[in-house]
Amino acid sequence: MGDVSVTIRQDIGKPRHVSVDMTTSLGPLVVNDPVFTASGCAAAGQELAAFNDLTAIGGVVTKSIQLRPRAGRATPRMAETPSGMLNSIGLQGPGIDVFIKRDLAWLEEHEVTAVVSIAGSSVDDYAKLAGKLRGKPLGMIEVNISCPNVEDRGQVFACDRNAAAAVVSAVRRAAPSGVPVFAKLSPDVTNIVDIAKACVDAGATGLSLINTTLGMVIDTTTMRPILAGVTGGLSGPAIRPMALRCVWQVHEALPEVPIFGIGGIRTGLDAFQFILAGASAVQVGTVIFNDPGAPSRISRELREVLASRGLNSLEQAIGMGHREPETIIPEDPEPPGAEDLDIELGVDADEPAPVETVYIAPDVDEVFDIAAEDA
Amino acid sequence: MPVQVKGEVLSVKPIGDYYSMTVVASGIAEITRPGQFIAVAVGGDDGGMLLRRAFSIYSVRETGVYGGTVEFIFSVTGRGTAWLSRQRPYDPIDVVGPLGRPFALPREPANCVLVGGGYGSAPLFLLADALRTRGCRVDAVLGASTGDRLFGALDAKRMAASVAFTTDDGSYGEKGRVTDVLPEVIDRVHADVVYACGPMAMLEGVQRVAGAAYGGAGIPAQLAVEESMACGVGVCMTCVLPVIGSDDNTRMVRSCVDGPVFAGDRIRWDALGSIPDDAIGSGVEVQKK
Ligand SMILES: Cc1cc2nc3c(=O)[nH]c(=O)nc-3n(C[C@H](O)[C@H](O)[C@H](O)COP(=O)(O)O)c2cc1C
Ligand code: FES
Numbered sequence: 112m113g114d115v116s117v118t119i120r121q122d123i124g125k126p127r128h129v130s131v132d133m134t135t136s137l138g139p140l141v142v143n144d145p146v147f148t149a150s151g152c153a154a155a156g157q158e159l160a161a162f163n164d165l166t167a168i169g170g171v172v173t174k175s176i177q178l179r180p181r182a183g184r185a186t187p188r189m190a191e192t193p194s195g196m197l198n199s200i201g202l203q204g205p206g207i208d209v210f211i212k213r214d215l216a217w218l219e220e221h222e223v224t225a226v227v228s229i230a231g232s233s234v235d236d237y238a239k240l241a242g243k244l245r246g247k248p249l250g251m252i253e254v255n256i257s258c259p260n261v262e263d264r265g266q267v268f269a270c271d272r273n274a275a276a277a278v279v280s281a282v283r284r285a286a287p288s289g290v291p292v293f294a295k296l297s298p299d300v301t302n303i304v305d306i307a308k309a310c311v312d313a314g315a316t317g318l319s320l321i322n323t324t325l326g327m328v329i330d331t332t333t334m335r336p337i338l339a340g341v342t343g344g345l346s347g348p349a350i351r352p353m354a355l356r357c358v359w360q361v362h363e364a365l366p367e368v369p370i371f372g373i374g375g376i377r378t379g380l381d382a383f384q385f386i387l388a389g390a391s392a393v394q395v396g397t398v399i400f401n402d403p404g405a406p407s408r409i410s411r412e413l414r415e416v417l418a419s420r421g422l423n424s425l426e427q428a429i430g431m432g433h434r435e436p437e438t439i440i441p442e443d444p445e446p447p448g449a450e451d452l453d454i455e456l457g458v459d460a461d462e463p464a465p466v467e468t469v470y471i472a473p474d475v476d477e478v479f480d481i482a483a484e485d486a
Numbered sequence: 487m488p489v490q491v492k493g494e495v496l497s498v499k500p501i502g503d504y505y506s507m508t509v510v511a512s513g514i515a516e517i518t519r520p521g522q523f524i525a526v527a528v529g530g531d532d533g534g535m536l537l538r539r540a541f542s543i544y545s546v547r548e549t550g551v552y553g554g555t556v557e558f559i560f561s562v563t564g565r566g567t568a569w570l571s572r573q574r575p576y577d578p579i580d581v582v583g584p585l586g587r588p589f590a591l592p593r594e595p596a597n598c599v600l601v602g603g604g605y606g607s608a609p610l611f612l613l614a615d616a617l618r619t620r621g622c623r624v625d626a627v628l629g630a631s632t633g634d635r636l637f638g639a640l641d642a643k644r645m646a647a648s649v650a651f652t653t654d655d656g657s658y659g660e661k662g663r664v665t666d667v668l669p670e671v672i673d674r675v676h677a678d679v680v681y682a683c684g685p686m687a688m689l690e691g692v693q694r695v696a697g698a699a700y701g702g703a704g705i706p707a708q709l710a711v712e713e714s715m716a717c718g719v720g721v722c723m724t725c726v727l728p729v730i731g732s733d734d735n736t737r738m739v740r741s742c743v744d745g746p747v748f749a750g751d752r753i754r755w756d757a758l759g760s761i762p763d764d765a766i767g768s769g770v771e772v773q774k775k
Contacts, residue, residue, distance in 0.1 A: 158719050
């Protein structure tokens with residue numbers, strides 16, 4: 112019996128061309144796919160082209176760029192932690208001029224949607240950066256406000272509603288009109304909804320949630336912090352529940368505002384959680400270090416997850432976790448034998464129902480649209 | 487272009503204090519050049535270790551009963567390498583490679599000295615093959631802390647015209663460091679170039695010796711560095727070191743894509759682990775024009 116069941120499961124779980132409309136809107140930017148690479152985890156895209164079709168995913172969020180070249184922090188810049196990592200790169204980069212000439216040009220030439228992340232140490236820096244992007248080929252500006260403000264004793268912009276709002280409104284004014292501006296928030300605040308509202312009031316089109324959260328590791332042999340910068344940003348699956356909570360809270364308070372869900376996304380199911388919490392699209396970061404092909408894989412998996420739940424568009428799933436579930440619970444019980452199968456393939460009982468165990472509606476054609484795709 | 491392969495373990499075997507792992511990973515062997523490395527995912531798809539482990543490629547076989555294979559050498563230094571040592575034939579393994587810039591080879595036949603520290607000698611054997619194919623003379627110097635930590639002594643004896651061994655404790659070969667015997671080897675074989683791979687401190691010493699060869703005239707050194715890497719493919723910026731470019735400016739460059747092999751005289755040995763003030767973007771640099 113085991114053999115037969117396994118065959119069925121493998122068949123259900125197989126990647127297949129399922130017709131799900133993955134289109135999503137981030138303000139005026141409409142993309143065919145909701146999966147983007149996260150800032151600082153994909154450089155400017157070139158290196159990942161060997162492992163992904165970057166034109167088939169939503170786009171590339173480039174490493175936060177500053178006005179001038181920056182050498183970044185000393186090494187060690189990284190430490191592995193349980194289900195995550197710490198980094199303190201210090202925003203190493205070539206500066207906006209070289210970036211536009213070299214990296215943005217590459218993305219345009221290869222028809223990859225570019226989300227340009229900018230970072231500064233004063234409100235004026237941010238405005239100048241946004242101004243330099245006028246007339247340039249980009250889909251969006253993401254404002255990384257998790258940076259120290261040199262004009263306010265190094266206080267991080269993202270941790271103060273007024274400073275955050277000042278940066279966002281300066282960027283909005285200087286930025287090319289029609290290009291959406293997303294503010295990327297830090298989770299290291301008392302009330303993320305408060306900061307989110309301040310950014311939206313200041314003119315942010317949408318919000319990117321979340322940046323890394325501060326952490327550290329001490330080497331017990333040398334008895335000193337491992338990172339040269341002492342503390343670093345924690346990322347990866349370790350922060351996923353925190354990121355999801357931020358998306359949930361902000362979507363609940365600002366349901367009309369588009370959100371990029373970011374933090375520890377490793378699989379299509381993880382991405383789906385963020386969509387259910389209210390994200391219109393997702394960014395994947397640290398997982399790329401584990402699996403350079405992750406952006407394409409997660410996009411494919413998310414499509415399968417939606418299809419297997421009888422959802423034929425991504426848009427209808429956005430924020431679904433906030434609504435009563437009458438429309439998504441299948442009426443019939445699970446097909447017999449499903450439990451045995453779980454055990455056989457070692458599916459983790461704590462995970463939300465994986466693709467394979469989901470009830471398939473009797474009208475398979477309608478769910479998967481097999482005929483249409485084959486034609 | 488590197489490829490990502492869902493491969494399979496063919497064998498894992500202990501060698502002295504190290505392990506050798508051979509994986510079936512078609513598509514990598516065919517395009518590997520000496521000095522390149524692979525990045526291996528550890529801990530399984532649901533595991534808590536996200537960062538790949540990077541290893542120099544020791545040997546490749548383009549075709550076999552099982553398809554192309556890649557062999558690498560590792561030392562168990564933490565949970566990731568401990569996991570690797572527990573893998574068994576047929577276990578799935580995800581490998582990305584070949585990565586990085588290979589050793590530059592002399593255009594004309596030349597006398598080459600290959601220097602390896604610990605299992606850092608692993609990439610030198612593919613290199614020796616390539617050099618000998620080009621009609622080069624190959625001599626080797628292998629060193630380690632103890633005899634058990636020397637890697638590739640037999641291979642070296644087979645492929646090199648001469649091999650000198652050193653160990654810190656004198657348990658094998660001469661007691662001392664590779665740099666103690668290297669000047670003599672360079673003179674004796676009339677070396678034109680030195681190739682090395684091993685710990686940073688050793689590489690720095692090798693560069694010093696190469697730079698001082700022939701009464702200070704110096705010979706080029708091609709050195710494969712070991713920096714800690716998070717991605718191995720050039721996207722994370724964790725693996726940087728200060729390197730002098732052809733325009734004489736120092737930049738923080740990625741050892742995974744701009745290295746791991748560098749010309750020894752280009753590395754800012756004085757500033758490893760830091761951002762030198764004169765590096766581009768240090769914030770205080772005075773750029774040379
Ligand atoms: C090595 C590294 C570098 C990063 N650099 C940036 C950056 O330059 N700008 C930024 O806004 N976020 C940066 N981040 C944060 C990520 O974009 C992302 O918000 C965070 O890592 C959480 O997502 P993840 O768990 O999928 O990585 C960086 C993260 C990592 C791991
Ligand atoms: S290891 Fe990520 S850039 Fe080199």
